[in-house]
Amino acid sequence: MLDLADELNRWAEEGRDFAVATVVSVGGSAPRGPGAALAVDRRGTVIGSVSGGCVEGAVYDLCVQALQDGATVLERFGYSDEDAFAVGLTCGGIIEVLVTPVRADMPDGKVFATALSAAARGETVAVARVARGPAALLGRALLVHADGTHAGGLDGSHAGGARAGDGDLLPALDRTALAEARGMLEAGRTGAVEISEDGSRCPGGATLFVETRVPPPRMIVFGAVDFAAALVRAGRFLGYHVTVCDARPVFATRPRFPEADEVVVDWPHRYLRSTGTDGRTVLCVLTHDAKFDIPLLETALRLPVAFVGAMGSRRTHQDRDRRLREVGLTDGELARLRSPIGLDLGARTPEETALSIAAEIVAARRGGTGVPLTGSGTPIHHDVDVDVDVDVDVARAEAAA
Incomplete structure (x- = not known):
């Protein structure tokens, strides 16, 4: 009803x-x-x-x-x-x-x-x-x-x-x-x-x-980049209340993200510490810049949220993993990070990349594997919302970052 x-x-x-x-x-x-x-x-x-x-x-x-x-x-x-x-x-x-x-x-x-x-x-x-x-x-x-x-x-x-x-x-x-x-x-x-x-x-x-x-779950997109605009649209389509946050006022503007529920100019880690999150919140880090990523992910991976993902090449991920260990994150905390973010769809455009990210978010929430249903023998519908680790390789459009 x-x-x-x-x-x-x-x-x-x-x-x-x-x-x-x-x-x-x-x-x-x-x-x-x-x-x-x-x-x-x-x-x-x-x-x-x-x-x-x-x-x-x-x-x-x-x-x-x-x-x-x-x-x-x-x-x-x-x-x-x-x-x-x-x-x-x-x-x-x-x-x-x-x-x-x-x-x-x-x-x-x-x-x-x-x-x-x-x-x-x-x-x-x-x-x-x-x-x-x-x-x-x-x-x-x-x-x-x-x-x-x-x-x-x-x-x-x-x-x-x-x-x-x-x-x-x-x-x-x-x-x-x-x-x-x-x-x-x-x-x-x-x-x-x-x-x-x-x-x-x-x-x-x-x-x-x-x-x-209940109020819709939150999706917070960190990094006011072109990929973020497409992800905002995907998040709204999935029913999330979407916020875009970036420390750079020239990029974090309402005209660039007209479909976002909120556009915030602040340092990502500072905003995340001050804003409300819960067990349904999805955090997508698209900045792939260490000065933003490391303090942000240090905070994010210690919060009881549903999903934490970060964009970047595999080389970027390796460097990010090393830096996060240096600031004290444990193996268990790092295991929660989905990086590179998204499912392997061969995505190239911002819209395709947003689709791959949205697909991984849905798979994590519903317990899906991310593999094609054709010939897989896996259930089409899952009974409960769960958060599972999906071992997938992701091709990112900005692989040379």
């Missing part, structure tokens, strides 16, 4: 009733992950997608039915060899879709409307729903804000507005949902949690699906 928050908030403000189908679990080679959503209003208008086209028609019908009868349903779609014309995923995966009507006259209508409004404003929020369990609880929602306030309730007995510290006043199921939602909100994750009937976190009883909407 929060996947479509901007458009659904507009629908809610216009007083439209609609139904939302949300992917709550995935198995095998499914095209879209948990949180992907499709919505249908009473006019028949459709937005979003749950499968890239495989089962959209059937999900549309489920949404129309939910609008008519007001019932939340959980539907499973998979591949069937027995019936070639069955509605399913031709890719061989399995998805479970929770279809929820959102109407002003329903108990959770206000909770959903509040959640969509907050998400559309860019606030950090989570919505926990019962995806599997007693019929009376199916689809019930609990909204959790970043400051711990919450609204709604999964058992229908709590009106909301309390803070997380008031957990003893909540029913057991709501206490568990609140704790799980806050944990996933802090991690920026969306997914399912198995809980028992008494609300404890253990398999069996019910399945709680938690959607989160």
Whole structure:
């Protein structure tokens, strides 16, 4: 649902009733992950997608039915060899879709409307729903804000507005949902949690699906060079909030990087020490100049960020590695550095180089190998976000640097 928050908030403000189908679990080679959503209003208008086209028609019908009868349903779609014309995923995966009507006259209508409004404003929020369990609880929602306030309730007995510290006043199921939602909100994750009937976190009883909407992860590009302009565009395409930083004011200008969210004139290491980063942050060092690189990477490789990569030839990398060891970085810290940055695509132009860098960032996040899928036998889709070391050789356009 929060996947479509901007458009659904507009629908809610216009007083439209609609139904939302949300992917709550995935198995095998499914095209879209948990949180992907499709919505249908009473006019028949459709937005979003749950499968890239495989089962959209059937999900549309489920949404129309939910609008008519007001019932939340959980539907499973998979591949069937027995019936070639069955509605399913031709890719061989399995998805479970929770279809929820959102109407002003329903108990959770206000909770959903509040959640969509907050998400559309860019606030950090989570919505926990019962995806599997007693019929009376199916689809019930609990909204959790970043400051711990919450609204709604999964058992229908709590009106909301309390803070997380008031957990003893909540029913057991709501206490568990609140704790799980806050944990996933802090991690920026969306997914399912198995809980028992008494609300404890253990398999069996019910399945709680938690959607989160958090600010986009950061990509900080150090070095206001031509390659940076192309990388800014790639980063924005991947959903990052992109900052360009360079100590040289003549190069770090808004006209040169109009698509960047921020352009900062500062020494890279000083800016990195003062700005906010987290476990999703990506740092791309494109300066390949020791006076910038060494103090910057000394700081970067000691931060708990998702990715640190640096541009330069293999000779530049060897010199950089030696200098970083001289300033005290350990083998473990240096192992986090992806240098030369990017996957081996034979890139030449700034755009091709940006694509190779973006590809390595995605591979690192999703646990990909970077090898061609043709003949590889490796999974097409990976289940979780991981950060793995990918042993790749990279040809850089500026190999003579």
